[in-house]
Amino acid sequence: MFLLSTNQDWQEKLREEVLRECGMEIPNADMLTKLKLVNMVLLEALRLYAPVTYLFRKASQDMKLGTINLLKGTTVGIPIPILHRDKEMWGPDADKFNPLRFENGLSKAAKHPNALLSFSMxxxxxxxxxxxxxxxxxxxxxxxxxxxxxxxPNYVHKPIDFLTLQPMNGLQIVLKPLER
Ligand code: HEM
Incomplete structure (x- = not known):
């Protein structure tokens, strides 16, 4: 909702897609699979504001991770927001809202097919x-x-990690009913 509020062009594109595929009906499973742009926007939201910010893993044995030697029992924290905004992985526009990066599917959006870690892997x-x-x-x-x-105008952008990522002072949205 935040990203669609601050990117009105995408809100309009999504409305066109939703009205074309679903009309004013409650979306069914067939309709949902056709909502490609909605899917792309959700993936981009999960990239920029991953609800789970850290994954933790414990080495079950001594091992080498890339160039780092890990001793058995070492806990490794994986900082998802940093990885999701890495310009080498996502390109120079990594900080920008650009759902088009998911146009050719999740595995083609970044240099590595598993770069999106919002749901872990x-x-x-x-x-x-x-x-x-x-x-x-x-x-x-x-x-x-x-x-x-x-x-x-009351909204202040302060994402905070409070078990999951949340807007610190809430997300104040102004809704206007559409006339149909
Ligand atoms: C946007 C929504 C969600 C996000 C971003 C999310 C993210 C994640 C992540 C990152 C993990 C891995 C955690 C770790 O290994 O440290 C996880 C695990 C899990 N999630 Fe979700 N999740 C979401 C929604 C859900 C929902 C709706 C359910 C259940 C209906 C669910 C059930 C689980 C369960 C049971 C695990 C543990 C799996 C395991 O350890 O084998 N999640 N989730």
Whole structure:
């Protein structure tokens, strides 16, 4: 909602897509798979503001990680926001909101196919990721069908890691009902 409020052009593109694929209906599974732009915007939001900011792993044995020697029992913290804004990995516009980077799919968006770590990866990957994406797509689609929205002048941009990443003083959005 924050990124669509501050990028009105994308809000309008998403509204066109949602109204084309769903009309004013509650989106069903078939419709949701057709919401490509909504998906791209959600992936870009998960890149710029990953809700889980750190992954922690413990070395189960002595090992070499790249050039670093890790002793058994060492805890490694993986700072997702730093990796998600790495210009070498994502390109010079890594700090910018650019959903088009996901145009050719998740694995082609960055130099490494698994660069997006919002849901982690490997054996402990988030088991709720497909559900979370479907839920978010449905909610965004249903809001965008009914309202245009912008950020309130009272909003102060202070993302804070409080178990998950959140806006420190809330996210004040101004909603305007769309006439249909
Ligand atoms: C945007 C929403 C979500 C995000 C960003 C997210 C992110 C993550 C991340 C990063 C992990 C790995 C944590 C780690 O290994 O340290 C994880 C694990 C997990 N997530 Fe999610 N998650 C989301 C939604 C959900 C939902 C909706 C469910 C359940 C319906 C769920 C269930 C789980 C479970 C059970 C694990 C543990 C998997 C394991 O360790 O084997 N998540 N999630």
């Amino acid at each position: 490997g054996p402990r990957v988030c088991i709720g990721q497909n559900f979370a994406m479907l839920e978010a797509k449905t909610v965004i689609a249903m809001i965008i069908q009914r309202f245009s929205f912008s950020i309130s």
